[in-house]
Amino acid sequence: MIIHSSWLSKSRLVKTNDCMNAIGFISFYERFIMELEVIVKEECKPAIEVLRDQDPHDLISPDTWFTSDYCARGYVYSLFLNECRKINK
Numbered sequence: 001m002i003i004h005s006s007w008l009s010k011s012r013l014v015k016t017n018d019c020m021n022a023i024g025f026i027s028f029y030e031r032f033i034m035e036l037e038v039i040v041k042e043e044c045k046p047a048i049e050v051l052r053d054q055d056p057h058d059l060i061s062p063d064t065w066f067t068s069d070y071c072a073r074g075y076v077y078s079l080f081l082n083e084c085r086k087i088n089k
Contacts, residue, residue, distance in 0.1 A: 019065055020068065020071070020072045022063070025056065025075075028072065029076065032072070032076040032077075033051050035073070036051075036080055046083075047083035047084045047086075051076070
């Protein structure tokens with residue numbers, strides 16, 4: 001994925017390669033959505049609102065873990081893309 005370097009310097013996320021468990025995912029969920037909100041076009045904003053209204057506890061189980069924060073972010077991005085597809089149908 002290519003992200004503009006000036007945007008990365010303003011990101012509030014700490015970039016790590018450590019594993020992320022369910023608690024970490026839940027605590028970072030809103031930040032992942034905020035990242036999406038900054039970069040998506042206006043016509044995709046309804047999908048952001050759908051994700052924002054979802055409880056992250058309902059998206060994963062307590063024993064879920066991701067190999068990195070990048071994988072957790074990718075999971076949220078895939079949820080976003082699925083919502084965009086639903087809106088466009």
